[in-house]
Amino acid sequence: MQSLKVAIIGLGTVGTGVAKILLQQPERMTRRAGQSVELRRVVVRDVSKPRDVDLPEAVLTSDIESVINDDQIDVAIQLIGGIEPARKIMLSLLESGKDVVTANKALLCQHGDQLFARAEELNRCVAFEAAVAGGIPIIAAVGQSMAANQITSIKAILNGTSNFILTEMLSKDRSYVEILERAQKMGYAESNPAMDIEGTDAAQKLVILTQLAFGTKVPLESFLCQGIDLLELADLKYAQELGYTVKLLAVTQLLAGQLEMHVQPTLVRHERPLAQVDGVFNMIELDGDAVGPTWYSGLGAGQMPTASAVVSDLLDIAIGRAQLTFSRLDLWRHHLPLPVRTAEEISRRYYLRYNVEDRPHVLADITDILGRHQISLASVIQHEASGFERDKSSAASIVPLVVMTHRTTEGSMRAADIELDKLASLRPPLIRMPVAD
Amino acid sequence: MQSLKVAIIGLGTVGTGVAKILLQQPERMTRRAGQSVELRRVVVRDVSKPRDVDLPEAVLTSDIESVINDDQIDVAIQLIGGIEPARKIMLSLLESGKDVVTANKALLCQHGDQLFARAEELNRCVAFEAAVAGGIPIIAAVGQSMAANQITSIKAILNGTSNFILTEMLSKDRSYVEILERAQKMGYAESNPAMDIEGTDAAQKLVILTQLAFGTKVPLESFLCQGIDLLELADLKYAQELGYTVKLLAVTQLLAGQLEMHVQPTLVRHERPLAQVDGVFNMIELDGDAVGPTWYSGLGAGQMPTASAVVSDLLDIAIGRAQLTFSRLDLWRHHLPLPVRTAEEISRRYYLRYNVEDRPHVLADITDILGRHQISLASVIQHEASGFERDKSSAASIVPLVVMTHRTTEGSMRAADIELDKLASLRPPLIRMPVAD
Numbered sequence: 001m002q003s004l005k006v007a008i009i010g011l012g013t014v015g016t017g018v019a020k021i022l023l024q025q026p027e028r029m030t031r032r033a034g035q036s037v038e039l040r041r042v043v044v045r046d047v048s049k050p051r052d053v054d055l056p057e058a059v060l061t062s063d064i065e066s067v068i069n070d071d072q073i074d075v076a077i078q079l080i081g082g083i084e085p086a087r088k089i090m091l092s093l094l095e096s097g098k099d100v101v102t103a104n105k106a107l108l109c110q111h112g113d114q115l116f117a118r119a120e121e122l123n124r125c126v127a128f129e130a131a132v133a134g135g136i137p138i139i140a141a142v143g144q145s146m147a148a149n150q151i152t153s154i155k156a157i158l159n160g161t162s163n164f165i166l167t168e169m170l171s172k173d174r175s176y177v178e179i180l181e182r183a184q185k186m187g188y189a190e191s192n193p194a195m196d197i198e199g200t201d202a203a204q205k206l207v208i209l210t211q212l213a214f215g216t217k218v219p220l221e222s223f224l225c226q227g228i229d230l231l232e233l234a235d236l237k238y239a240q241e242l243g244y245t246v247k248l249l250a251v252t253q254l255l256a257g258q259l260e261m262h263v264q265p266t267l268v269r270h271e272r273p274l275a276q277v278d279g280v281f282n283m284i285e286l287d288g289d290a291v292g293p294t295w296y297s298g299l300g301a302g303q304m305p306t307a308s309a310v311v312s313d314l315l316d317i318a319i320g321r322a323q324l325t326f327s328r329l330d331l332w333r334h335h336l337p338l339p340v341r342t343a344e345e346i347s348r349r350y351y352l353r354y355n356v357e358d359r360p361h362v363l364a365d366i367t368d369i370l371g372r373h374q375i376s377l378a379s380v381i382q383h384e385a386s387g388f389e390r391d392k393s394s395a396a397s398i399v400p401l402v403v404m405t406h407r408t409t410e411g412s413m414r415a416a417d418i419e420l421d422k423l424a425s426l427r428p429p430l431i432r433m434p435v436a437d
Numbered sequence: 438m439q440s441l442k443v444a445i446i447g448l449g450t451v452g453t454g455v456a457k458i459l460l461q462q463p464e465r466m467t468r469r470a471g472q473s474v475e476l477r478r479v480v481v482r483d484v485s486k487p488r489d490v491d492l493p494e495a496v497l498t499s500d501i502e503s504v505i506n507d508d509q510i511d512v513a514i515q516l517i518g519g520i521e522p523a524r525k526i527m528l529s530l531l532e533s534g535k536d537v538v539t540a541n542k543a544l545l546c547q548h549g550d551q552l553f554a555r556a557e558e559l560n561r562c563v564a565f566e567a568a569v570a571g572g573i574p575i576i577a578a579v580g581q582s583m584a585a586n587q588i589t590s591i592k593a594i595l596n597g598t599s600n601f602i603l604t605e606m607l608s609k610d611r612s613y614v615e616i617l618e619r620a621q622k623m624g625y626a627e628s629n630p631a632m633d634i635e636g637t638d639a640a641q642k643l644v645i646l647t648q649l650a651f652g653t654k655v656p657l658e659s660f661l662c663q664g665i666d667l668l669e670l671a672d673l674k675y676a677q678e679l680g681y682t683v684k685l686l687a688v689t690q691l692l693a694g695q696l697e698m699h700v701q702p703t704l705v706r707h708e709r710p711l712a713q714v715d716g717v718f719n720m721i722e723l724d725g726d727a728v729g730p731t732w733y734s735g736l737g738a739g740q741m742p743t744a745s746a747v748v749s750d751l752l753d754i755a756i757g758r759a760q761l762t763f764s765r766l767d768l769w770r771h772h773l774p775l776p777v778r779t780a781e782e783i784s785r786r787y788y789l790r791y792n793v794e795d796r797p798h799v800l801a802d803i804t805d806i807l808g809r810h811q812i813s814l815a816s817v818i819q820h821e822a823s824g825f826e827r828d829k830s831s832a833a834s835i836v837p838l839v840v841m842t843h844r845t846t847e848g849s850m851r852a853a854d855i856e857l858d859k860l861a862s863l864r865p866p867l868i869r870m871p872v873a874d
Contacts, residue, residue, distance in 0.1 A: 021585055021727060032584045034765060129582070135728035137582030144758070145566070145574030147469045148458055148748030273734065276713055290458060290745035291572035291735065297710065298731035308728035311585030319765050321581070324758045328471060 004033055004318045007041040007067040007098075009089065010079035011051060011060075014103055014130070015042070017307030018077055019053045029311075033318035041067050064089060068096045075317050077310055078102040087111050094124045099322070101313040103130035103306055109204035113217055116329075125326035127313035132205045133158060133282045135305030136298040137312070141286060142212045143329055149288025151213040153253035155436065158205040160280035160300045161189045161196035162228045162248040166265075167278045170236045170245075176229065188280055198227035199248065203263045206250040209284075212329065214252065214259060216337040224262035224343045224410075231265055235353055235431055238381065238402045239267050242351070245275040249436060259340045267351050267435040273297075274436070344411030349378070352403040353431035354420070362425045363401070369423075370405070373416040378404045398427060404435070441470055441755045444478040444504040444535075446526065447516035448488060451540055451567070452479070454744030455514060456490045466748075470755035478504050501526060505533045512754050514747055515539040524548050531561045536759070538750040540567035540743055546641035550654055553766075562763035564750035569642045570595060570719045572742030573735040574749070578723060579649045580766055586725025588650040590690035592873065595642040597717035597737045598626045598633035599665045599685040603702075604715045607673045613666065625717055635664035636685060640700045643687040646721075649766065651689065651696060653774040661699035661780050661847075668702055672790055672868055675818065675839045676704050679788070682712040686873060697778045704788050704872040710734075711873070781848030786815070789840040790868035791857070799862045800838070806860075807842070810853040815841045835864060841872070 006022065008015050022029060022039045029037040039059060047060050067073055076093040078100050080086045086107050093100050100119070102108070108115070108131050119126045129139045133156075142151065157163050161183060168179045180197070183189035195201045203225045211217050228248050239246050244267035252261045268275040273295050277283040282300030287293050299305040316322035356362045367377065381402040413432060420426055443459065445452050459466060459476045466474040476496060484497050504510055513530040515537050517523045523544050530537050537556070539545070545552070545568050556563045566576045570593075579588065594600050598620060605616045617634070620626035632638045640662045648654050665685050676683050681704035689698045705712040710732050714720040719737030724730050736742040753759035793799045804814065818839040850869060857863055 017727070028587065032765065135725075136731060137578055140577060140582050141574055144753070145577050145749055146745075147752045148745045150465065273710075273713070276710070288572075288745060290454075290741040290748070292739075292742055294573060294733075294735035296731075296733060299729050302729075304727040305729055308583075308585045308725060311727070312582055315584040316581070319761050321758050321761045324756050324761070328469065328756050 003036040003038045004075065005038050005040045005073045006075050006077060006314065007043065007070075007073050008039065008077045008079065009043045009064065009067065010081075011042050011044045012079065013303045014306045014310065015077070015079045016052050017303040018079070018310050019055065021307055021311050023053065023055075029315070032315050035318060037314070037318065040073055041070065043067055068092050071097065073098055075099045075101060075314060077314065078104065079310075080104065081106065083107055083110060087115070090115055091118060094119050094122050094126075097122075097124070099125045099127070099317050101127045101130070101310055101317070103128070103310060105131040105201070105204045105208060109207045109220060112208065112211065119326070125317065125323045127317060127322045127326070128208070129313050130306050130309035132208050133284060133296075134298070134300040134302060135308050136282060136284065136296050136300060137309070138209065138284050138286075138296050139212065141294070141296055142209060144325060146286065146288050146291065149290045151254070151286060151288050153287040154206070154209050154213060154251065154284065155253075155274060156206070156209070156250045156284040157247055157274060157277050157282050158202040158250050158284070158300060159196050159199075159248055160282055161193065162199075162202070163277065163282070164188045164280045165197070165228060166231075166236065166246060166248065169231075169233050170240065173233070175233055176231055197229045199225045199263045200227075202248060202250045206252060206261065206263060210252045210259070210261060214254065214338055216259060216340070218259065218261055218340055222340065224264060224346070226264045228265055230429075232431070234400065235351070235433065238353065239351060241381070242267070242379070242404060243270055244268060244351075244435065245270060246433065247274060247277075249274065251436075254338070255341075257338065259338045260346055261340060262343070262346065262434075265433050267433055269436070272436070344409060344414065346410045347407055348437065349407050349435040350405045350413060351433045351435060352405065354401045354403075355398050355427040356401045357425040358397045358399045359425070365423055365425065366401070366420065369416055369419045373408075373412040375408045375412055375416055376406045378406050440473040440475045441512065442475050442477045442510045443512050443514060443751065444480065444507075444510050445476065445514045445516065446480045446501065446504065447518075448479050448481045449516065450740045451743045451747065452514070452516045453489050454740035455516070455747050456492065458744055458748050460490065460492075466752070469752050472755060474751070474755065477510055478507065480504055505529050508534065510535055512536045512538060512751060514751065515541065516747075517541065518543065520544055520547060524552070527552055528555060531556050531559050531563075534559075534561070536562045536564070536754050538564045538567070538747055538754070540565070540747060542568040542638070542641045542645060546644045546657060549645065549648065556763070562754065562760045564754060564759045564763070565645070566750050567743050567746035569645050570721060570733075571735070571737040571739060572745050573719060573721065573733050573737060574746070575646065575721050575723075575733050576649065578731070578733055579646060580762060583723065583725050583728065586727045588691070588723060588725050590724040591643070591646050591650060591688065591721065592690075592711060593643070593646070593687045593721040594684055594711060594714050594719050595639040595687050595721070595737065596633050596636075596685055597719055598630065599636075599639070600714065600719070601625050601717045602634070602665060603668075603673065603683060603685065606668075606670050607677065610670070612670055613668055634666045636662045636700045637664075639685060639687045643689060643698065643700060647689045647696070647698060651691065651775055653696060653777070655696065655698055655777055659777065661701060661783070663701045665702055667866075669868070671837065672788070672870065675790065675837075676788060678818070679704075679816070679839075679841060680707055681705060681788075681872070682707060683870065684711060684714075686711065688873075691775070692778075694775065695778050696775045697783055699780075699783065699871075702870050704870055706873070709873070781846060781851065783847045784844055785874060786844050786872040787842045787850060788870045788872060789842065791838045791840075792835050792864040793838045794862040795834045795836045796862070802860055802862065803838070803857065806853055806856045810845075810849040812845045812849055812853055813843045815843050
């Protein structure tokens with residue numbers, strides 16, 4: 001019987017999970033691949049480091065060339081993070097005739113088109129289900145199952161760490177800093193959490209999904225991307241009071257032939273499925289012009305969920321399905337790129353919170369500025385001042401003013417912000433979050 | 438350029454939706470199929486009936502033989518419902534060399550193994566994403582994306598009509614009969630709603646998913662199947678009060694090497710995603726041993742969602758992917774069938790509601806019977822009698838007694854029911870619903 005020969009490059013958390021499935025479920029692999037699956041090489045930096053999985057003799061190596069030069073290896077599972085040397089290694093693997101499975105979202109976000117084009121020239125394929133939303137088969141949904149549709153929007157929670165922090169802040173009544181520390185202790189946030197909490201990780205995944213769904217590559221730097229690191233517990237609570245949950249929402253939608261794209265903490269109405277996803281789970285709401293709204297949810301990270309996606313890609317390559325899928329992702333490459341709206345043109349409702357002096361005419365000053373920028377108010381909440389909010393440097397106490405606007409543009413809001421910033425009666429920071437459609 | 442030639446058999450709601458996509462989106466079809474898609478024949482019973490879609494000249498026919506005998510036709514989209522003649526037509530189509538796309542769940546539930554075996558002999562394929570949960574790509578998820586996993590459970594809301602009725606009963610505070618009438622007027626329930634509200638439709642879909650996930654064919658008659666037609670509003674409200682929502686839940690789970698399978702109105706804790714699916718939407722919670730829990734939700738019926746699934750299958754056949762998928766569904770056919778637990782062996786918690794006489798020792802009589810059958814109580818609610826619940830034939834008033842049990846077996850419950858039935862102080866019906874794990 002034929003066997004599929006596989007190498008794993010990088011034996012971190014996910015690589016170890018993949019090795020476990022391949023080594024512990026050989027019968028399952030054979031049945032689903034139509035051939036046995038042989039783990040022939042595992043490339044690591046340090047072969048002496050203790051591992052969580054028992055590898056067969058002579059499999060472990062620190063020499064990537066032993067994979068590149070081995071013509072017997074059919075598929076390389078490339079699990080090295082970052083851009084370089086991951087990019088060069090991936091090109092070498094493709095050039096040496098191997099199909100590649102990868103979970104490296106940063107690499108695909110930045111160099112995906114180059115890598116895919118090279119794979120196509122070489123008649124090889126790249127499978128990347130694991131790069132977006134871990135165990136949720138969203139690449140298959142967008143690239144295959146929605147094929148009858150024009151996808152009209154993607155609205156998603158793509159970063160489990162941020163979602164965990166937002167959920168815990170509210171349920172434990174604690175500040176961002178306290179919950180971040182807790183998440184780091186629990187292993188839900190890395191010691192350097194910047195990629196997760198600043199929105200970059202979610203934005204990279206959104207770039208990949210957007211390319212796949214709309215055939216348009218939107219560079220990471222060219223759309224609004226904010227994380228959860230500046231959020232205050234108070235705003236999560238006001239949002240709650242108004243009937244909304246704050247989520248780090250990654251959105252791409254097709255509106256009048258243009259793409260609108262952003263990653264931001266966003267108010268989502270309680271009743272909507274996206275508002276109900278708690279903790280480390282991810283969810284993608286995908287709309288198609290025939291199918292209507294669909295939702296996909298599960299664990300977006302972690303050893304075994306991500307390994308599940310990697311191995312399902314491997315099995316897809318084993319039976320020849322991934323190659324067909326890859327060759328038909330023309331929605332990815334042969335499309336006229338859609339124009340992308342500038343941030344200023346984006347139109348939606350906003351949640352605003354200002355710290356204002358509790359004295360006559362302050363509200364009138366603010367509404368005057370907003371009104372002159374065509375921003376009309378849907379509702380206003382002004383709470384009474386509590387002791388600690390008293391401004392020690394002046395006689396007036398400081399009170400929070402919470403406003404929900406009607407639909408307006410980001411451009412109008414920015415212009416209004418400049419004028420509001422000059423009001424002496426208004427103390428920084430000016431909090432502003434969009435409301436999901 | 439090559440073209441894929443297609444026939445639609447049956448131009449009802451879904452067939453019309455499929456024709457609309459094929460005729461109104463030719464450029465999209467060509468791009469995604471890698472060839473143009475030509476709608477060559479549409480077979481209907483009555484060619485003179487007015488249609489919602491403009492068909493090209495000479496496409497419409499009432500003669501199925503004109504499809505069977507046309508060697509040019511590559512794919513038949515078989516949308517005739519029921520068992521016969523749908524089964525014979527499908528065999529003829531396969532035997533004449535056509536691949537078949539179908540949405541006929543009743544046929545696949547009853548004769549799937551015969552039809553699939555015949556297709557395999559003939560080197561043809563059958564694609565059936567549309568047969569289960571309409572626009573939700575659950576066949577792709579189970580048959581492809583979860584390939585790295587042993588699926589451990591399927592818990593699903595698979596009937597939109599029942600879910601709509603349950604949602605509306607509670608939100609409108611109306612009885613089952615009133616809401617059913619309303620659903621019929623709105624087109625969400627058929628004039629003969631038996632298949633939907635008695636659970637048969639959900640059970641057929643569960644049989645298909647179970648075969649696909651566990652390789653075991655479980656006949657429709659051999660597992661517990663109850664619908665929502667005997668539910669009372671009072672029970673939905675008591676469940677709510679206890680922290681649960683009642684859903685028509687279709688469940689197959691793998692427990693200690695055995696399958697447990699049932700379709701029943703079931704109490705689901707408010708916080709669980711399955712409890713939060715309202716109206717005509719469907720949801721499938723799929724658990725795998727690597728990926729953990731995943732959720733898929735969307736419209737499970739309706740013209741365009743179902744047409745989306747049919748056309749995505751058609752495009753999968755066009756690029757050759759469906760054929761590979763079909764040939765690898767060995768989880769379907771080459772498996773040792775798993776043993777299925779008898780109803781009596783099924784173990785879970787229960788919600789009970791009894792109408793009891795409001796006099797001393799009644800509760801003691803009931804708890805004595807339950808206790809002798811090893812059924813222990815987790816909580817009891819006894820409300821005061823209201824006027825209309827007074828039993829006119831006796832001096833004692835009748836009050837509802839609501840009990841949540843600890844885990845016990847269906848067998849114990851049935852044995853207790855027989856004894857409870859004989860208690861003069863307890864008036865029929867005895868309401869009993871399982872609680873989801």
